Amino acid sequence: MSSEAERKTVCVTGGNGYVASALIKMLLEKGYAINTTVRDPSNPEKVAGFKAMEKLGPLKVFRANLEDEGSFDEAVAGCHYAFLVAAPVYDKSHKSDDLELEIVQGGVQGTLNVMRSCARAGTVKRVIFTSSTAAVSSRRPLEGDGHVLDESCWSDIEYLRSMEKLSPTQAYSISKVLSEREATKFAEENGLSLVTLCPVVTVGKSPAVRVDTSVPACLSLITGDEQMLNILKGIERASGWSMPIVHIDDLCAAEIFVAEKESASGRYICGSLNTTVTEIAGFLANKYPQYNVRCDCLDESHPEKPTISLSSAKLVGEGFEFKYKTLDEMYDDLVAYGRELGLVPN
Template sequence: MSASMEETTRVCVTGGSGYIGSWIVKRLLERGYTVHATVRNSGDERKVGFLKSFPNAETGLVLFEADLYNPHDFEKAIRGCQYVFHVATPLHHDPSSSKFKDTSEAAVAGVKSIAESCIRSGTVRRLIYTATVMAASPMKDDAKCFAEAMDESCWTPLNLSDPHSSDQFVEDYVKSKTQSERELLRYDGVIEIVSIALGLVGGSTIRSALPDSLRVLIAQATNDGTWYRVLRILEEVTGKVPVVHIEDACEAHIFCISKQRSISGRFLCASDYVKTADIAHHIKKSFPEIQIPEEFIEDTGREIAWGSSKLEEMGFKYKYDLKMILEDSINCARMAGEINSNT
């Protein structure tokens, strides 16, 4: 896409103040796009002020208030755009809602409303959805064993029965993301739908607080039992842990609007697919001063292969490997004071 085309292209990013959404907004503005970013409260400077400080934000950024529990809120933000990144997802159920009984209903209603708004707009060429590998488990239907490889054909069973997956928040998250991704892909053919299923995202952050995904990734280094449990749940759902750097995750999204030819479908996005025991090994190798207790190192012995190559076949190249992802994540945590700089 030429610079002149970028300057005349409007892109909507839902969840613009979140970890992934804010990175996408920043990179789009740097490239000269006009960005319609949705946030839940545009008047909360603590959560949206940093967006206004991005290069070109003064002339290229327009904020819209929208909430997935009121999915029609997104109509105005989508109007006039050529591309839409649907990044927002409900993580916690709003108990005051009379429309939806849980986050799954809200997420599914959200993707349907956004897809239909894109169709009604008459301008949107492609809708890119931020999905998760948690919805792409290579677990077989009986949930007792795994397939030999993990790729785009894998879908997580909605009736997870593995004891490691008994965390209610994780179960709700997996269910909502799986159901909403399946629902959105039904619109493929009416409008171009691209689903980018991200691995566990690490690296750095442009927000004031460390994102949860980064806390999960480095849980062994911080000796945090709560986040380590989530890391192990991810491993039990996806066989091993797919990981991706925030920069690569962001670039994969933007790559999907740079393609002028028609593209659609599901794409898994991860540069590495490793066991949690391997993550601990790499941390200890790069940071020998960090002590990881034995209870935070559990080797499953699984050797499932990474079978996804669709993004690379289209021409996308990952710039960050596991070593770089972990080093950036640990250094980011140190700068945030989450890890003692002397350890």
């Protein structure tokens, strides 16, 4: 896609987010024109990351809010693909009583709001919904090890709701399951082509000026940030004693792959490495002896090897190739990014 005549316009929601901003950059480099959305385009912090990317190709920023019906109409109008990346984010300043409303219902309604805009546009050839393996692997602990989870597996909403108090992690998992299912139902009823990508924990450099949980959590063994260490261990526990990771460049390439591949359909797990926090800690201690890597925070309850694996065999089987497959490759980039962000000392 080099000439203006061939250039296709696509929409990426939540453009200032960690994944969305990296996806926008890659799409621009591939010759697409981009419409993206943020909640407040008048806020300099929300649009700061777009300035450098505007040099790569046509990029328009629209105001839209997941809560507001019809607010995505303008951004989606005339678009060939729509990448649904935006999702409600838990705000620690809010009471946990609001999790059901803000995260679960907010995620489902926000997804449907964008889907309705896609249906109204009449030009959208495919919707690519970014879900999460939080919609795949959050379930009752499985006995033994060697379990492989694929796209036929769903997180257990009943189990998640049986907890005494809904946590942000559980609310996020429930939200992703329900959003996927409602999006699929809507697509079928309205003749839209929908493909869902379920990424594992995502790491690596992004144009985003603020990073989401996965980057500081995966760097916490180096930084010693106790809150992020607890989140890292919580992710491993919630994933069935596994720490599956993928590089953000591979995730963005997979998003574009399933958009462009006409035969793509259904769900795709996107992850290139199944590991554990114990394995990561040992690797980091050897690779970065200059840092006081927090191996001391792990006990016998943390397995050396993952008890479950999330399989990306469907994605690979259809012709996708992961570029980053080892801890070495992923953490080289992640630590450099952490230094840029001021999270890791130089």
